[in-house]
Amino acid sequence: MNRILVIAEHDGKKLNPATAKAVSCALAIGGEIDIAVFAADAAAVAGSAAKLKGVKRVLNIERAENAHQLAAALAPQIAKLAKDYTHLLAPSTTFGKDVLPRAAALLGVQQVSDIMKVVDAHTFERPMYAGNAIVTVKAPAMPCIVATVRTASWQACSEDGHAEITAAGTDAAIPQHTRFVELKADVSGRPDLQSAARVVSGGRGVGSKENFAVIYKFADKLGAAVGASRAAVDAGFVPNDLQVGQTGKIIAPELYVAVGISGAIQHLTGIKDARTIVAINKDPDAPIFQVADIGLVGDLFQILPELEQELDKL
Amino acid sequence: MKILVGIKRVVDFSVRVQVKKDGSGVNTDGVKLGINPFDEIALEEALRIRERGTQAEVVAVSIGPAEVQPQLRTALAMGADRAILVETGEVLQPLMVARVFHELVKRENADLVILGKQAIDDDSNQTGQMLAALWDRPQATFASKVELKDKTLMVTREVDAGLETIEIDLPAVITTDLRLNTPRFVKMPDIMKARSKPLQVLKLEELGVTAAPKLEVTSYAPPPQRVGGKKVEDVTALVATLRQRGIL
Ligand SMILES: Cc1cc2nc3c(=O)[nH]c(=O)nc-3n(C[C@H](O)[C@H](O)[C@H](O)COP(=O)(O)OP(=O)(O)OC[C@H]3O[C@@H](n4cnc5c(N)ncnc54)[C@H](O)[C@@H]3O)c2cc1C
Numbered sequence: 001m002n003r004i005l006v007i008a009e010h011d012g013k014k015l016n017p018a019t020a021k022a023v024s025c026a027l028a029i030g031g032e033i034d035i036a037v038f039a040a041d042a043a044a045v046a047g048s049a050a051k052l053k054g055v056k057r058v059l060n061i062e063r064a065e066n067a068h069q070l071a072a073a074l075a076p077q078i079a080k081l082a083k084d085y086t087h088l089l090a091p092s093t094t095f096g097k098d099v100l101p102r103a104a105a106l107l108g109v110q111q112v113s114d115i116m117k118v119v120d121a122h123t124f125e126r127p128m129y130a131g132n133a134i135v136t137v138k139a140p141a142m143p144c145i146v147a148t149v150r151t152a153s154w155q156a157c158s159e160d161g162h163a164e165i166t167a168a169g170t171d172a173a174i175p176q177h178t179r180f181v182e183l184k185a186d187v188s189g190r191p192d193l194q195s196a197a198r199v200v201s202g203g204r205g206v207g208s209k210e211n212f213a214v215i216y217k218f219a220d221k222l223g224a225a226v227g228a229s230r231a232a233v234d235a236g237f238v239p240n241d242l243q244v245g246q247t248g249k250i251i252a253p254e255l256y257v258a259v260g261i262s263g264a265i266q267h268l269t270g271i272k273d274a275r276t277i278v279a280i281n282k283d284p285d286a287p288i289f290q291v292a293d294i295g296l297v298g299d300l301f302q303i304l305p306e307l308e309q310e311l312d313k314l
Numbered sequence: 315m316k317i318l319v320g321i322k323r324v325v326d327f328s329v330r331v332q333v334k335k336d337g338s339g340v341n342t343d344g345v346k347l348g349i350n351p352f353d354e355i356a357l358e359e360a361l362r363i364r365e366r367g368t369q370a371e372v373v374a375v376s377i378g379p380a381e382v383q384p385q386l387r388t389a390l391a392m393g394a395d396r397a398i399l400v401e402t403g404e405v406l407q408p409l410m411v412a413r414v415f416h417e418l419v420k421r422e423n424a425d426l427v428i429l430g431k432q433a434i435d436d437d438s439n440q441t442g443q444m445l446a447a448l449w450d451r452p453q454a455t456f457a458s459k460v461e462l463k464d465k466t467l468m469v470t471r472e473v474d475a476g477l478e479t480i481e482i483d484l485p486a487v488i489t490t491d492l493r494l495n496t497p498r499f500v501k502m503p504d505i506m507k508a509r510s511k512p513l514q515v516l517k518l519e520e521l522g523v524t525a526a527p528k529l530e531v532t533s534y535a536p537p538p539q540r541v542g543g544k545k546v547e548d549v550t551a552l553v554a555t556l557r558q559r560g561i562l
């Protein structure tokens with residue numbers, strides 16, 4: 001029988017919703033599912049993890065060194081736990097991408113990155129070339145399969161489970177060569193870009209940091225998260241964590257509104273799984289219109305205020 | 315100090331890659347190839363460390379067929395001191411690439427390895443992390459700022475939550491994010507100069523690296539196509555369509 005260990009992603013207080021998506025992938029593989037919570041104090045996170053559907057046990061690995069989720073600290077502990085499992089999974093977020101390959105290398109395993117679909121317990125679909133090719137890969141079963149889960153391809157599992165929570169430990173030595181200094185996090189109070197049902201993104205066409213206020217205002221009206229193209233981030237209009245695309249966040253909202261974004265391959269990779277794409281652009285030939293379900297040609301500074309008025313009428 | 319930089323040749327970022335009809339791979343015939351964009355950034359960062367006054371030798375490393383030599387020559391023209399080609403006809407997966415780099419790190423006694431965060435062909439995002447594990451040294455992935463202070467590095471990382479700063483001891487591995495720097499353009503005289511810089515060719519078999527386990531790629535398929543392209547006349551029509559679709 002498959003025994004699957006999912007590494008929980010969290011910030012020390014809350015379980016990140018990406019974890020529930022990795023559990024959905026584990027359910028598709030099938031077998032007994034455990035979740036590992038590495039933390040200084042795991043209680044709150046473990047409580048949420050225990051509710052995820054189909055999870056048998058939540059393992060709390062509590063050590064002071066686990067407070068900041070550093071890959072160098074976590075990977076040796078993960079590698080030790082792995083010997084009891086056939087599969088090791090983490091979400092394909094910056095956390096999972098950082099820590100899991102390090103654990104895979106310690107285990108001598110070639111990792112599968114970004115599982116989109118489970119064909120069978122050893123065979124998976126994953127994207128390459130910015131999503132322009134979907135490859136089917138078969139991973140050797142021994143010693144175990146290590147994989148990250150492309151969060152945009154999976155729905156979060158339900159939260160009706162009752163897993164047992166147990167303390168676990170490893171005697172792994174933790175290196176001192178890597179030290180956490182600080183995290184400058186965005187505290188906008190807006191919905192989280194990666195899990196929001198609606199996202200409004202602005203591109204270079206928005207023109208400036210000040211102008212981005214129109215994007216924020218419109219997003220707030222829709223109850224949407226705010227995203228951006230790389231050009232907008234590079235130009236300093238918005239912080240880096242808003243970047244959507246091949247090298248930013250890959251998202252799958254119900255509604256994606258691209259405003260003043262041309263639709264480069266690298267941007268489209270990040271929004272392919274959105275249910276409905278709306279594009280607002282003054283250039284009728286912008287490539288974004290080829291993928292948009294609903295396109296509107298025009299000046300964003302005129303259209304957005306009009307749209308807000310229309311929404312107010314509803 | 316010695317800095318190794320990864321230079322992978324990939325299909326140019328502007329090419330919309332097509333899957334072959336028989337699903338055996340992607341079409342690369344006549345397609346523009348170049349240095350992985352993240353690797354240009356890696357090299358640029360190494361050069362800047364040297365230019366800021368640290369005594370450093372910058373070595374560009376590529377693993378691939380003999381045909382990647384032009385990319386190594388470009389790296390030399392940008393300013394790398396020398397280049398190493400580990401020649402193989404096989405396409406290596408990240409764990410094997412990391413093993414090769416680990417062997418080179420030992421041979422070269424490297425202090426710092428700068429790789430891209432991901433190769434834009436396989437999009438694996440693994441090699442740097444794997445090398446750091448095998449080498450038992452720190453990793454600073456997705457770097458957007460690097461400050462060298464004696465024997466330590468302060469690295470700012472682009473993470474989902476924002477910007478994280480970590481301090482790591484050398485030797486170490488860094489992987490680059492796009493905003494770390496803007497790579498310089500190569501000038502004509504530098505291309506001439508690069509011709510006489512050393513480019514060492516090692517056969518993969520000579521390195522004595524144990525073959526790593528691999529994923530077997532069984533087929534390639536094009537992604538499902540989105541059928542977009544519909545346009546509406548005005549804002550009223552846009553809202554109406556969104557309502558029809560049950561979104562508003
Ligand atoms: C390795 C690599 C990785 C990359 N990763 C990413 C990534 O993850 N995400 C990403 O987004 N990009 C990424 N890029 C960059 C990408 O190639 C494009 O350069 C970028 O997406 C362009 O951003 P943009 O659409 O905002 O800007 P532009 O292409 O400049 O488009 C601006 C658009 O705004 C429109 N516009 C201007 N004014 C108005 C107005 N008043 N009203 C309405 N419309 C207006 C214009 O018609 C134009 O279409 C990457 C590139 C590389 C090489």
Ligand SMILES: Nc1ncnc2c1ncn2[C@@H]1O[C@H](COP(=O)(O)O)[C@@H](O)[C@H]1O
Pocket residue numbers: 319320321322323350352353356375376377378406408411428429430431432433434436437438439440441442
């Ligand atoms: N064949 C190769 N030759 C040189 N460097 C490589 C090679 N493969 C991967 N790398 C380095 O590893 C980085 C990450 O690649 P990947 O893990 O495949 O996404 C790249 O940006 C390169 O710096």
